[in-house]
Amino acid sequence: MPKKVICVAGARPNFMKLAPLLKVLSADSDFQPLLTHTGQHYSDQMSGQFFRDLGLPAPDHYLEVGSGSHGAQTGEIMRRFEEVVLAERPDAVVVVGDVNSTLAGALVAAKLHIPVAHLESGLRSFDRSMPEEINRLATDAVCDLLLVTEESGAENLRREGVACERIRVVGNLMIDTLLQNRERARESRLPAEIGARDGEFGLVTLHRPANVDDPAKLQELIEALGVISATIPVYFPAHPRTRGRLGALPPGIVLLEPLGYIDFIALMSRSRVVLTDSGGIQEETTGLAIPCLTLRENTERPITITEGTNRLAGVTKKSILAAWQEFLDNPKTGRVPPLWDGHAAERSRDALRELLGLPPL
Ligand code: UD1
Secondary structure (H helix, E strand, O other), X not given: OOEEEEEEEOOHHHHHHHHHHHHHHHOOOOEEEEEEEOOOOOOHXXXXXXXXXXXXXXXXXXXXXXXXXXXXXXXXXHHHXXXXXXXXXXXXEEEEOOOHHHHHHHHHHHHOOOOEEEEEEOOOOOOOOOHHHHHHHHHHHHOOEEEEOOHHHHHHHXXXXXXXXHEEEOOOHHHHHHHHHHHHHHOOOHHHHHOOOOOOOEEEEOOOHXXXXXXXXXXXXXXXXXXXXXXXXXXXXOOHHHHOOOOOOOOOEEEEOOOOHHHHHHHHHHOXXXXXXXXXXXXXXHHHOOOEEEOOOOOOOOHHHHOOOEEEOOOOHHHHHHHHHHHHHOOOOOOOOOOOOOOHHHHHHHHHHHHOOOOOO
């Protein structure tokens, strides 16, 4: 009997991490992978487009939880996912990333004594005001297998007392997806359609509650971006959380709808610099050797700074413009971190085989 593994996805950044794993599990006759979509992200722009772009299978279970407060959303995912797990009785559950769906999926599995693996485990910003940091800490505390993207993650887990046997550094599934789709992204017509010229524009994303929920803080970021946009045009595909809070924008900032995966990679790989508060984009820019200024005070992905192209720019106008100047004076080159080589999914599968007592391939 193949081992039944339920993979839980809920929000946009989960989809690109699960796509390569689902592919390798489907190709292994010892596994029967199932996909549960919690519906944390539900609109076509945040979810459907990614399923099409990434060739993800239709979910086996769609929980339709939608948006809500953290407690309501996490609780509702738990309530509905518990029914799925009780009905399916999987051999394992896989959760990914740091969103509310990650934590809810892990808690349900752990309480039903189903082995649970966390992809992208161990990352720590050491900033508990970030909802994702709480999700990371709590998820890792109940998971059986901790699959890690960079060495700092393994160190953090060991420091928290996790036994070494439960930790595997497997590399970065998001980079698997990036490498698999780079060629397709070259064919995107979006850059030409919006007049974005290779290497001559900036690309911005912003969605962290700490940056966008307070109008004064958001305004300060927009002012800094306005100064930068006097030098190079800045394209800004705005997340729905951000869009609703934006006022008038400086003329050099071009507002776009949220982009699908292929179009976003197309724009990112042609940009001169990316300015972002996203976690995943810090990794993708390092994978693509595109300079990144991270509009945050900290990062849970330090390897993108020590080895990659990322710099922390802070969140004040002054610090962002200082980082911008530093970038102009000395654009950072980096190298791609160890195991960000396009084969993280196979290593994750091998770790899952071990967890479930299957012989090595
Ligand atoms: C969530 C994750 C965050 C991740 C981000 C990526 C948590 C705690 N946060 O934040 O870690 O980086 O996703 O996008 O899990 N909305 C839509 N369409 C959708 C989904 C949401 O329009 O499909 C709008 C709703 O108005 C919603 C708002 O966006 O209220 C915010 O969505 P929510 O899922 O609460 O959090 P994100 O900010 O997306």
